[in-house]
Amino acid sequence: MRHVHLATEEDEEDIYSGYNDYNPTFDTEDLDNDTAFQQAVKTSHGRRPPITAKVPGTAAVRPLGTGFGPRVNLSSSMGRPMTGAVQDGAARPMTAVRAAGYTKAGFRGSSFDPLGQSRGPAPPLETKSEDTPEEKIRQLEKKVNELIEESCIANSNGDQKQALEKAKEAGRKERVLVRQREQILSPENINLDLTYSVLLNLATQYSANEMYAEALNTYQVIVKNKMFSHAGRLKVNMANIYLKQRNYSKAIKFYRMALDQIPGAHKEMRIKIMQNIGVTFVKTGQYADAINSFEHIMSESPNLKAGFNLILCYFALGDQDKMKKAFQKLIAAPLGIDDEDKYISPGDDPHTNLLIEAIKNDSLHQMERERKALAEKYIMTAAKLIAPVIETSFDIGYDWCVEAVKTSQYVELANDLEINKAITFLKQKNFTQAVETLKMFEKKDSRVKSAAATNLSFLYLLEKDYTQADVYADLAVTSDRYNPSALTNKGNSLFLNGDYERAAEYYKEALRNDSSCTESLYNLGLTYKKLNRLENALDCFHKLHAILRNSAQVVSQIADLYEMLDDPNQAIEWLLQLRNIVPTDSHALAKLGELYDTQGDKSEAFHYYCESYRYFPSNIEVIEWLGAYYIDKKFCEKAVKYFERAALIQPTQVKWQLMLASCHRRSGGYRTKALVPCFIL
CATH class of the missing domain: 1.20.58 (Methane Monooxygenase Hydroxylase; Chain G, domain 1)
Incomplete structure (x- = not known):
């Protein structure tokens, strides 16, 4: 056994001493020479119980030894290659250390690899198969929900036809889904909420496309199904359809049935249904029953619509x-x-x-x-x-x-009612009462005073009392400088007095306060026309035409301005637009004939003059042109009827009798007498 070298005071200067020394207890290289360890291995102390391994198709093999016993080559006895460490020629050890990835050779030099990444990538996780019946049902249910959502979006975008198609497709797929669920799962697992959503959306889209019979049938399917607990409320939708169809008796019946289905806690919904019942009674002329509904609403939850209907x-x-x-x-x-x-x-x-x-x-x-x-x-x-x-x-x-x-x-509405009272007097042609009512506001606040003074100025303009009109126009402007109507009336007063420059300033100020004041814009165009600023006038009327697309007066003014600007082609274009708006305007037709005549197009001129004469056969200028046209074309007998009409309209004009005599002479009617009036000198 090796002994650890202990550092002494003499070794203090060597700061790295002892780092290469280690405890021999952890030395596993000399275990083969360690007598105590070998004795422990030979005995049963610390040894695992033997494991008998049997591979299908082979006989039982002998017990596997421990990691430190003699190695057994299992690859030769089993007849197939082994994985992992067995392929390297060594039997897989059964100890916890070797199984965790530690080896004698790689303990110091190799890195810790518990997942075995050094032997290649791990196998991928097992994915769930999409071919299972449950997965197919889930995907089909998702598709039905998507179709319902697309149908609702199409309806909100105004594409009712597309919304109905999506709703029908959702219904078809939902029926397929129900059949598959019944085949695979028990009937209790059917998604009733999805079925309800599909049917309700389909009925709604039918109603939006005015297919009321189909919508009612679909609602009946929902209402009669007792599995839908709150389906009775949809009778309100059915009643609305009957109301659109003017089937008032059924509408009232279904409204009352829906009212019975809705609990008292839903007070707002019950009030709305009762209001519909009252409106339906009004349409049938049953005012007493309608009054009962509206009186109940005004006592429970008063609102403006019910109050107005009650009145x-x-x-x-x-x-x-x-x-x-x-x-x-x-x-x-x-x-x-x-x-x-x-x-x-x-x-x-x-x-x-x-x-x-x-x-x-x-x-x-x-x-x-x-x-x-x-x-x-x-x-x-x-x-x-x-x-x-x-x-x-x-x-x-x-x-x-x-x-x-x-x-x-x-x-605040009381003053408006007073002014409305004066306007009502004006509509009844009671000017005296209207003026007296409006003069009561001279001591009111600025807003009411301005409105009253504006109406008074307008009344005096109608009566052609321009002095009083100007006085009240000044009062209206002084009371409220930002009132466009007051500024417009002041401009009108100046326009009628011939002060066009100041009138234009008031019109422009009114437009600055309210750019949508069409009266000021029209009057400003007329003012520029009076000032011979034709381009500015044309710009005003073009702006007005963008606001009032079908105004005959505006189109007529634009055509007249183009004629004044020596642009007959544009004038003809705008007059043709005017004809589309008012096809029976004889003056516009005569003007078209005149413009085509100046352009040298006699056929078109003749056509529009004839149209003008057909709608208004008393226009002397049109009659004279048509008579002269037939004389030029050598059809004097056709010109006779026009000059005869001219003679009836202006019997004191000698020239019509002379023209008649000339026509008779040219056509060979020498014995026909033209009535020439006699004048006493």
């Missing part, structure tokens, strides 16, 4: 007191939006101001504005409807509506 029902029955009560319920219905104070900046905090600016035009605020505008529309329409019948006169009834609105959350 219509009472108006149909002529019940004045109930109309007043229904109007009060309408203006008391909750609007469901917050006040506008949250959109006002509270201070100089930049973060708060930035947040307020961000939410001023977001989708939520736009929805709130739309809901408020809808509420104002309902209230204004209801007031105009019931005002003439709830009191002895229209103005008294309107005053009652105004007072009712002033005590509600729609206080």
Whole structure:
């Protein structure tokens, strides 16, 4: 045995001493000469029990020895090559050390390789076969879901035909899926949710394509299947289809059946169904039943639509007191939006101001504005409807509506109702009452004062009192400088007084405040036309044509401007467009004939002059041209009827009698007398 060399004080200067020494206990090279170890090996101490290995097709072999015993060449006895270490000529050791990858030769020099990567790459993991029935079912189910999704996307994009095709294909594949599941799995494993989704989507697409019979049949399949627990709610969809088909009795029946299927916890859904029932009763003229539905809604969950429909029902029955009560319920219905104070900046905090600016035009605020505008529309329409019948006169009834609105959350709407009252007077040609009503707003706030003054200016323009029109136009502009209607009326007043330059400035200011003010843009084009700035006028009317595509007045102005700019080809093109808009306009047809005549195209000119004469046979210029055309073509007898008509229209004009006499003479009718009027000198 070797002894360890202990370092002494004399060896302190040698700092590397002892590093080459090691404990002989770990030396395995001299184990063959170690008497104690060999004695332990020969005895049964530490020896594993023998293992008998039997290979199929061979006889039993002798027990395998341990790693330290004599080696057995199993490759020769079994008759086949071995893997791993056996192929190297040595039997595979059965000890834990050799099995973990340690060898006597590679313990110090080789790296640790427990996975055996040095012997080549590991075999790939076993992949799941896609040919199994369960995997096929899973893939088919995935395909059905994809088809339903594609159908819904096509429907949202407006491609109803493609959506229906996808829905039908999903139905076919789903039926195949059900058959495969029944063959492989038990019937309890059928995916009912997928079947429900396929049928519901198919019925929806049928309805969207107006294939109502097919949609109803598909809904019936769902409703009659007791395995779908909540399918009874789909009777609402069936009732909607019956309503579209004007089968009102069945629609009411299915609405009520659906109402029985929906529990009381779903209050909003029940209210909507009851509203549909009320609308259906209105369509059938059963106003008493409709009133019961709408009254129930207004007592449980009041809303604007139900309140407005209730007023219509009472108006149909002529019940004045109930109309007043229904109007009060309408203006008391909750609007469901917050006040506008949250959109006002509270201070100089930049973060708060930035947040307020961000939410001023977001989708939520736009929805709130739309809901408020809808509420104002309902209230204004209801007031105009019931005002003439709830009191002895229209103005008294309107005053009652105004007072009712002033005590509600729609206080700002009272002034609009007053202005609407004046406009109603104007429609009734009661100018005195309209002016008196509008003059009441001279002491109101700036917005209402500007609106009233604008209407007063317009009234005086209609009455051709340009002085008063100008006064109220100034008042309207002073009250609200950003009111485009007020600026337009001021420009109109200046235009009628001949001050075209200042009128153009007001029109342009109105357009800066509201670029969609078509009145200002049209009047600006007319002003440039008066100032002989034809290119600017043409630009205005082209912009207006982009906004109002089918405006005959705009197209006529463009054609006239091209004629003034000596471009007859463009003028003809725009007049042809005008003919498509108003094919019976005799003036446009006569203008086309005139332009073709100047171009030397007599045949086209004759065609359009004849068309003009057919729609308006009293245009002297057209009659004269047609008579002269037939004289030039030597058809004097055809020219006679035109000059006879001209003589009837202008009996004091001598030339028509002379033209008649000339036509008769040229055609050989010397005995025919032309009636020539006599003048006493």
